């Protein structure tokens with residue numbers, strides 16, 4: 001909790017939004033942070049959001065930050081406020097299709113693969129640019145792309161991490177030229193417990209922080225799935 005107070009002051013001063021990453025945490029732990037004033041929570045598994053959200057206050061804003069399979073879009077679309085982890089055009093189509101059925105426009109971020117690690121999901125810059133330029137995107141009236149999410153390399157090399165965040169911020173800023181009816185970038189989601197200060201320094205508008213708030217997760221495999 002002391003970490004939370006410090007963190008929220010630091011971020012508020014810099015006008016950066018906090019997503020408290022509550023994966024693997026029980027509803028009771030989430031409620032404690034909620035009561036301290038936090039209303040945005042991030043989960044990386046559909047199943048966990050489905051299980052926890054009925055146990056918690058209605059005004060929580062849930063973000064999905066982990067890989068989403070197309071066959072699970074339907075079950076989570078009514079619950080989530082922002083899907084940060086769109087990593088294929090097929091997924092974008094599916095979200096649009098399901099959002100249309102419930103007559104909503106769903107906010108999403110494109111996940112960009114910025115790390116020097118094979119295992120992480122996401123588009124490279126070229127692929128993301130193609131999507132933003134794709135004529136089909138304009139016909140998807142039930143999605144709105146708010147920006148990008150990236151996970152830096154898990155390393156002690158701060159220069160490497162800084163470089164990755166800087167490139168993503170450059171892309172974010174340059175992408176404004178593709179603005180259209182369903183793309184207008186105002187969210188750059190980058191920074192986690194170990195690298196949020198660098199991310200904020202490099203222009204992040206939204207950080208996703210778990211272990212610094214809730215303590216270390218038992219299952220360190222928590223990564224992206």
Ligand SMILES: *Cc1c(COP(=O)(O)O)cnc(C)c1O
Pocket residue numbers: 021023044065066151192193194208209210211212222223224225
């Ligand atoms: C787990 C996770 C985080 C938070 O990680 P911490 O190191 O606990 O802050 C952020 N983003 C994504 C996509 C995650 O899966």
